[in-house]
Amino acid sequence: MMANTTSTFVNGLARISEEPQCRPQHDIFATVLSVGLILGLLASYIPQHYRIIHKGSSEGFSPWFLLLGSTSSAAGMLNLYTLQWGIIKCCRVLSAWNCIESLGAIIQVTIQWSMFSFVFILYLIYYPTYLKFEKVPSPPSLMPHQTNVKTNEWRMSIVLAWATLAHFVFSAATTLFLLLSTAPQPATPEHPSPDPTRQISLWATFLGVTSAALAVIQYAPQLVHTYRAKLVGAISIPMMCIQSPGAAVMVVSIALREGTNWTSWAMYAASGIMQGSLLIMCLFWKARQRRLGIDDFGVPVSHLEQAVAEAESDSILSPDRRIEEAEQLEASEETPLLAGGAEDNEPKKKTGWFGSLWKR
Known part of the structure; x- marks a missing residue:
């Protein structure tokens, strides 16, 4: 019996020693990835911000694309905050550098969300004036005059902007409430546990799955909008050239972080694939614009x-x-000065469906 008691006591000590504690994370590879991604995010979004401001127009963006992108990135950011809440609490017992190193993934997704949301803000500020209002004639019974009314797209843009703000406030408030009300209290102030409770894990999973689903459908309205316009508009091709391959690096960087799971990086994988499709379409229209x-x-x-x-x-x-x-x-410009010349006898070239699409 003494042997069994001793064995149980030793096993208990082993389990205690294996419990997650606050400890500095010194993953050089993950840190380098995080720094590179942060610089890449800034380098990719700043040209987009500058392009809208410099052109003085946000024409070419779909408001649904911006709504879905803002809500998707917000959900992905809050997912990571939820899963790594224990690591955030560990910052009170870690040095400043160790805290920053541990929160590399959180810093990444926060910058990504803020930079994309700023695109939505610029979209509203620099929305073309001639697309905001349309003139509607007065009824025949009144004196003839025209009244300026908001266009359907501008009215929709305002509604979607408020919906984006409401989504963020609700999601952030719910996350904060769950973290403060159900998060496990640390056993000792020196060693708080970074493990989330089951309720918090379920909320984090919901945020991650929602973020990935929104990312999948995020680019659908923008792809349709760009295809119908047959113009690049205010979309920045250099931004997409950086972000499309950068999405793969983002996935690896988040997956290497402690406390994360597939729900934390699924959104960035889906966004990278869809953004690559939009990039190909914009390159096609860019070549067509140059020809026209x-x-x-x-x-x-x-x-x-x-x-x-x-x-x-x-x-x-x-x-x-x-x-x-x-x-x-x-x-x-291609029509000859004298009609009915020798060119009339030349057979017409068949362009096919691809050539017709190019000509459209």
Whole structure:
């Protein structure tokens, strides 16, 4: 019996010693990845911010894309805060550098969320004025005049912006309530346990799955919007060139961190795949714009097309109308001066469905 008691006591001590405690994390590889990702995030988003501000227009963005992206990144950020809440509490017993090193993944996702949300803010600030309002004629019974009313897309953008803010406030408040009310109290102030409770783990899983699901459908409206516009608009291609491969690095960096699981990095994997698809489409439209002689917003850039733009400066053309004008000018430049020449006898080339898409 004495032997059994001694064995039980030793096993108990072993379990206690194996319990997670606050300890410094010195993973050089993970730290280098985090620093590189933080610099990459800043380098990728700053050109997008500058592009919107410099052009003075956010035309080309889908408000649904910005809503889904903001809510997805917010849910992913709160997922990591929830899973690593114990590590955050450990900062009170760690040095400043060890705390920063331990919270590398949290710093990454916080910067990513803030930079993307700032794109949404710039979208609202620099939304084109001529797309905000439309003139509606007065009823026949009244004196003839026109009234400016908000367009459907601008009205929707405002509603989606408020929905994004409401989602963040609700998710953040719920996360904070659960962490403060159900988080396990540390056994001793010197050694708080970083393990979350079951309730917190379930909430973190919900946030992670929601974030991944939103990321999957996030790019669907933007892909449709960009395909229909057949213009790059205010979307930054350099940003996507950095972020698309950077998503894979983001996944690895988060997966290496203590306390994370697949729900923490699934959103970034899905976003990388979908963003790569959008990048390919934008590169295709970029080449088409160069062939038609128009810029990213459909404005003519050649001297002949500039004359058309100046002649119609009083009424701003829509993107579809701009493309139509550019195609008509391109066709007129290729038309010979003398009709009915030898070119009439030449057989017409078949372009096929791919050529038709290119011409559209």
